[in-house]
Amino acid sequence: MHTHFIYFCASKLSLQQLPVITSNTIVRCRSCRTYINPFVSFLDQRRWKCNLCYRVNDVPDEFMYNPVTRSYGEPHKRPEVQNSTVEFIASSDYMLRPPQPAVYLFVLDVSHNAVESGYLNVFCQSLLDNLEKLPGDTRTRIGFVTFDSTVHFYNLQEGLSQPQMLVVSDIDDVFIPTHDNLLVNLKESKELVKDLLNALPGMFTHTRETQSALGPALQVAYKLMCPTGGRVSVFQTQLPTLGAGLLQSREDPNLRSSTKNVQHLGPATDFYKKLALDCSGQQIGVDLFLLSSQYSDLASLACVSKYSAGSVFYYPSFHHVHNTVQSQKFQKDLQRYLTRKIGFEAVMRIRCTKGLSIHTFHGNFFVRSTDLLSLANVNPDSGFAVQMSIEESLADTSLACFQAALLYTSSKGKRRIRVHTLCLPVVSQLSGVFAGADIQAITCLLANMAIDRSICSSLSDARDALVNAVVDCLMAYRANGSNIQPSGLITPAALRLFPLYVLALLKQVGALYAYTQIQAALHLNDSVIPQPPLLQLTAEKLTREGAFLMDCGSVMFLWVGKCCNETFIRDVLGYPNYASLPSNMTEIPELQTMYSERTRAFISWLLESRTFHPAFHVVKDDTSAKTSFFQHLVEDRTESAFSYYEFLLHIQQQMSK
Ligand SMILES: [Zn+2]
Structure with a gap:
């Protein structure tokens, strides 16, 4: 029988008060390479016992000195032994090549469908607004590829009067027209980059190109990024129809409404997985933004991110005018995406107490060996789940330990090792396991x-x-x-x-x-804001006199009852009464009232450090939108x-x- 432990680790790149250690010697177990941590035991001042494999190791001389207290002879007071999360500045022993610079390539769909959706304008404006905030240093490089039925490159060489567009129309054997100046130093070519971002939305306004050569565009992205590694951000609005990686619609319109037998959850082709593995091998992470109003086979496309340690952002029915909810969500997500911290060319190894072993990893990565993940890119929103199995009896030990070591290059070109160590008690009774269940x-x-x-x-x-x-x-x-x-x-x-x-x-x-965060309904029409009471998710808890906020993670609803207090409607939503409330409100106005300030403060508190910005809907009790609100009342019966x-x-x- 396999008994499973569950171990979670987020890369937590934005951790505050992280002890950063610069030391000539990084102390590790000579046998299993575990980093010294708070759960090792010191037999005496000169010897420590590894908590994973139990080998006794010598304490190096350098470790006898504590840089924090500036005293000798107290190795157990060193920061490595006082903190379960630490970061080491790595020496050249931890590098296969000099640390890479931050490199960003944007691959943009400019077909008729893409132009019609209006995403390009939102993207270009957002990147212009955040250009100075992209993580990096003086070496940061940037480039752009656009595509429809052909693939377009942009020469951004410093000194040019304007960006030069180069078109490659042979998509069956796609090549890079010039090897220089397609990925340029951001600092040197900043004005040209700005010119391009200002011009791009207007360049394709009258396009009649309906085809999409996504696969060839990704192939050239890979070739462009090969020498350095970095992040490729792909924006796609439809099913790829030309060249390598083209996809056919697999959807049967007759089955669309049925949720019982969803088909085609797996990929239709291995093109995107193979490309992702090639990318992973060259330290290239691919993030996919799918902004579609039609079937686009996300199951196939998502593989390009899954195996390259990237992320998928999905905006169904995206349209900049007709779907303001998705448009706002896209803007807010982009803002976080472009400015959040990023690590490059990373690997993460997970070690555990002798007798335990890793059963399965869950998340986006390439498994390089049984305990080692390749992560071309990492960010504070990356999360991984690991299932462990118990191989041998743990009866002789009272503690089970896990250690995740993430070796990565920061956006400033520094090689660093983030080490998390977790220690759990071993219990002999099943009741102890139940008592400690998370x-x-x-x-x-x-x-x-x-x-x-x-x-x-x-x-x-x-x-x-x-x-x-x-x-x-x-x-x-x-x-x-x-x-x-x-x-x-x-x-x-x-x-x-x-x-x-x-x-x-x-x-x-x-x-x-x-x-899968569990939704919570919260009574806002109440004086104990900003901590309104948490309610069970059932219609029984709703009252016509109230307004209720439901947080479903990717979407948030503010349900307003028919007889809702008019002070609330006026002070928070900015309308005189229930009847005058529009049925399609997608945000709460910033009003200078106490009610409004408290409500917005509470919602911002809920959104703090969230990876994705939720879509927001104000739902009246009498509109069709309330159906989706009621579907989320998980304790109630639904049709299916x-x-x-x-x-x-x-x-x-x-x-x-
Ligand atoms: Zn060891």
Whole structure:
């Protein structure tokens, strides 16, 4: 039997108060290469015992001096042994080549469809606004490729009076027209870059090109970036129709409304995966922004990011005028994307106590060996889940330790090693495991596993597996429990909401890239703002007199009841009464009232450090939009899914089989 530990680590590049250590000797176990950490033991002043493999190591002379207290003879007070997260400035031993500069290549769809959506204007304006804030230093390089049925390059050589466009129309054997000045030093060519960004939106206004040569554009992006590595940001608005990597529509219009049997969750071609692996090998990460109003086969396209440690940003039905919600979300996401920290040419190794081993990794990366991930790019929003298995008895040890070491190049060209060490107690009773269970970590891992299962097998298999996870857990608890009650479902205290979290996943799992944070309804029409009470997600909790905020991670709703207090409507939404409220409000105005300030303060607090900016909707009780609001009331019954009460009964039935 495999018993699994769950271990999460975010790269946390933006961690505050991080101890940064510059030292000639980075102290590591001679046997398993674990970095010295707070959970090692000192046998005496000159010897330490590794907490992962138990080897006894010598304490080097340099380690006897503590730079923080400037004293000798206290190795256990060094910052490495006082902090479970530290960062080392790495020496040349940790480099295969000199650290690369920050390199950014933008690959932009300029077909008729793309121009019509209006995204190019939003993108160019956002990059112009944030050009000075792109992470990097004097070596930072930048370049642009645009494409429709052909691929276009831009010569940005310093000294030119304006950017020069070069068109390559042979997309079957696409080549780079010149090897110089397509990726230029940002500082030297800044004015030309600005000229290009100002000109781009107008350059394709009257285009009649409807075809998309995305694959060839990605092939040249790879060739351009090969010598340095870096980040490729791809903006695509339709199905690729020309050249390598072209895709056919796999969607059957008759099945569109059915969520029961979703087909084609796996890729139609291995082109994007192969390209991603080539990119990963050259330290190139590819991020995909899909802004589409039509079927674009995200299942195939997403592979280009999945295997190159990139990210996917998806804006269904994007249009700069007709869909202001998505347009605002795109702007806000871009703002964070362009300015957040970034690390390049990274690898992450995870070590664990002897007797444990890594079972599966979840996330976007290339697995280079059993415990080593290749990450062409890392950022503060990267997260990874790791499933561990117990291979040998842990009876002889009281602690299980995990250490993640991320070796990366900062945007300032410094090679650094971020080391996180986690230590958990080993318990002999199952009740101890239940008492320490982390419901959010478990639910998040289950969501990852369900996504993998739905791609390899089917969505219904993934759903069954989720239900079985609850059933297995509660059966194990019941079998182990001493105070069994005669009836009813018994859950361990730490997992009391486990069935509800899984039900929430089941109701969302149809949307693959939906984020699985559990929604919360919050009473805003109340004087205890900015901490309004948290309510159960059921229509029973709504009142006509109130206004309720629902946070679903990727979308936020403010539901306004028919008889909602007019002070709230006036002071927060800026309209005299319920009847005058428009049905398509997508933001809260900045009004100089106490109510407005508190509401906005509370929402900003919810959004702090979130990777994606949620779409925001004000929902009136009498509009069609309220359907999507009610769908998120996870405890209630919907046409195709159980209510919470029915789900608990279902679990109970499964357990008595
Ligand atoms: Zn060791």
